[in-house]
Amino acid sequence: MVSDLSIIFMFVSLVIAFLFPIGLVIFMYRRYRISLRAVFVGALVFFVFQGIIRIPLLAYFGNQSWYISLAQNTFLTALFLGLTAGIFEEVGRLIGIKLFLKKYLSWKNGVAFGIGHGGIEAILLLGMNSLANLMYSSLINTGSFDTVIGSKISGELAAQIKNTLISAPSYMFLVGGIERIFAITIQIGLSLIIFYAVMKRRYIYVLYAILLHALIDSPIAFIQKFGVFAAEGYTLLWAMISLAFIVKSRDIFKSLEK
Template identity: 45%
Template sequence: MVSNLSITFMIITIIISVILPISITIYLYKKYKISFKSIFTGIFVFVLFVLILESLMHKYFLVTNVNTTKLLENPWAYAIYGAFAAGIFEECGRFLAYTLILKPYRRWEDGVAFGIGHGGIEAILIGGATALQNLIFALSINKGTFEGQFAGKLPTYMIEGIRSSLINAPSYHFLIGGIERLFALCIQVGLSVLVLYGVKNKKYIYLLYAILLHALVDFPAALFQKGIITNLWAMEGIVAVAGISFLVYTIRSKKRGILHD
């Protein structure tokens, strides 16, 4: 049986990953009249630059090209590659969107709206979708219908692996994903404001700053993925510090009026 606490944390993660970004969007629209064009452009950039273009590059370098595949088996090389790939694709996507699509939308509110769209769809597709799948599987396991549901569709070892992971994983694992998405949303909003500041003031060095900061945040996560960093709390602590720092930057940038009309 999957514990009730695990199921509760799955539901909380769904709320954080799906309901919270939507609620923040509604609040900011009522308070600041944020632009829906900026929000949907943020969503578009994430889908195009991350889910399509970056994924195609990963497929080539990590699967198709034998030479780079072997090179990137080294965890440090993989971490550097992965961190900078994310930084370059996402921040260049923001830069191009601001310069080509959102020329009239260069207020602080527009940068926040872009970040909400970008980070919100990321939270929904990564955190929300995973938590929802886990919840469906967990309820199926507790009802005793899980094995029969996938019999003949998945190998037995895979079915048992999913079942075992949901039953035996510590309950807090199912909450960490939601909390991580919350901090990641703060990071995406902060980076969106940072790049917009550079575009609006023609200080294009800020694009480089954004790429480097993005890579710096993603680097430990890549090392954790490869087993170099083994302490989950240390890795999540880095994400939390980054998220809080970008949140503070976003709020202070509003107070300082760095993107005033």
């Protein structure tokens, strides 16, 4: 049986994945009259550059001998994944802004872009996963899992899903929701750097954003070895730095928007 607390935390994470970014959009629209176009473009950039381009490329690389060799080295793998995430997402932001948001360059729309970018990431990665976990948990607790799911996937995979949901500590299903709050904050901060680069026409800041993105992502592979709370503490640190930057950058953008 999947514990009631685990199911509650799955539901909480599901709510966070959908309602946190939506709530931010509503707040920012009412308070600052952000452009919903910026939210949409931010979401589109993540979907295209991560979902359609980078992730399928990584899946393709997974069968290549050079990548298999690279994967034997944790440091190089972490660096590769962090850099590619930075390159695809930050260059994607730049392209999205240049193509669709030339008339919407402002601090408030940089924040809107980041909410869209991080929000669709939360919905696709956490929201869909939490929804699936809730469905699987319901089937397990009603005794229907083996009949409904087990007949459609391999027995090994079905057993792995079942054992994970039953044996994983309940708090693990809440961690994902909390992490998405941190991640969206970081995505807003990175988006503002690219907006600044475009507004100032100083594209060296795109490189800074790529390197910063890699610096945030790459060490997690090592930090996770010390436990999930160490990894989340690291992400929280970057979220706090990002939040401070988001707040302070408003004054910087004011001079550019005149």
